[in-house]
Amino acid sequence: MTGTILTPGSRVGAETMEKAARGRSLWDDARRRLLRNRAAVGGMIVLGLLVLAAIIGPYFTPYAYDQINKDHVWAPPLTQGHLLGADSLGRDLLARLLTGLRVSLAIGLVATTVSLIIGVAWGAIAGYLGGRIDEIMMRVVDVLYSLPFIFFVILLMVTFGSNIILIFVAIGAVEWLTMSRIVRGQTLSLKHKEFVEAARAAGLGDGGIIAKHIIPNLLGPVVVYVTLTIPAVILAESFLSFLGLGVQPPMASLGTLIANGAQDMELAWWLLVFPSLTMVVTLMSFNFIGDGLRDAIDPKDR
């Protein structure tokens, strides 16, 4: 405090007052808290590098991911131009790993977007309309919850055959349930909050209330949940691939690479170790970012 004396009619200190009144927005605060969180920042840097590697990496490997070379079968790491070794068909593990990472990240992103769209729409409609409709819509979610997820996806896969777009949609269509519950709960409680009433009393219209008060408060938990859904989706796809229902060869995902590595692990440890490490590092960076975001955005847990 500068100790400015405020006299009626004086403009002295008005600037300070205005600045104080404007305050720091919710998002400024959140960003500051997020950037102070070392684990989250580390997660973001690692994830950035992984994404970069997945996007441009495949163009720089000496071999293509599906290039079979029978002279290089089970070449150990650092031999015959294979930085990470080669697999049972002599395919370069580095190239396959980068492609697999690309596929897994893409699945995570697309399937999460699908779940985001369905979940937010479903939850917001149920929460906003309330009453009977809300009850029926949430009953549907309950029922879908009691279907074992894996069964649902397996059914979708056998119904439509396993292709990569279907994997996106199938996993996204399953993962929206929690999202809809979160959004509904938030909408319900936000509708009746004092600050919404206060904003209304102060003369703010419905549009303004939704834009300035409901959505920012809804967005926090949703963003947090999105960062935690992406690794869940990557995991789900890997489970499917592990059971032979996911991405089909010669295409690769982290899940198929780990599954193949597990089969050949007695002969070629690198086929199991490098994909597993990549998987773990990817999941960890997402989780660190998600946890950091939750601490930064959700005021309850501060």
Place this chain on the structure above:
Amino acid sequence: MLRFIGRRLLIAIPTLFLVITVAFFMMRAAPGSPFDGDRKLSPEIEANVMAKYGMDRPLLEQYGAYLAGVVQGDLGPSLKYKDKTVLQILQENYRVSLTLGLSSIILATVIGVSLGVLAALRQNQTTDYVVMTIAILGVCIPTFVTAPVLVLVIASKLGWLPSAGWNGGALPNLILPIVVLTLPQVAIISRLTRAGMVEVLRSNYIRTARAKGLPENRIVRRHALRAAILPLVSYLGPAAAGLITGSLVVEKIFNLPGLGKFFVISALQRDYTVVMGMVIFYAALILILNLIADLLHAVLDPRVRLS
């Protein structure tokens, strides 16, 4: 209490009914039939086989007949495993899955709660950081990574434990699968417990208990823990679902004769009745666990009124 259980069971029936309906029609919408073998059946034989299982009738009629059977506890014959009913398949194989699932959830709860409480009591000290690191690792290392790595190191290289097989449920065969299933659950449970505990320890009634001069031990055990594990209780349902997917992978890697195998294979082979049996079994399991979770909730938290 009894009325509450009765009501919840009544609500569970339409839920189960809906689950059966969705699964039935999704399964039937899939192309292919259980009788598509390597050899193509002649049309007459196929028609006969279809007639034998009542699959020549209209779909809605089959659905009605199936529901009628389920109500009487008859899940029908398997279409692929000759001379076996779905109930027999369930009875013969549930034991492996149940043993694995129950032991790992009990083990995970005991270890997870202890670690979580320890971390909360030593908040922001080394113990706390160690436990939370374990928790993060447990969440981020999936079962299909831990399982092969443990098999490679402990079974193949060191030869301490068998790498696969059931062997009539002998303990050495069980250790690795249970460890693999338990680790991620320990991670989640210890995180939930720590979060709950940290919040509860800050609350007014704990301060009151401290002011009364109760020993720390008693405060933690009698007062704090009870409230702190409430979020954990709600996790029971999802945990069961997680164990199901986990056991699919674990049963495959360790070559165990559990239910998981039938789930995938039967769906791929269009063994309609077996798939339906699995769905009903798992859905009922999750519904029952959710009911137990609600009851525990009411027992632990007197503010919750069963209605």
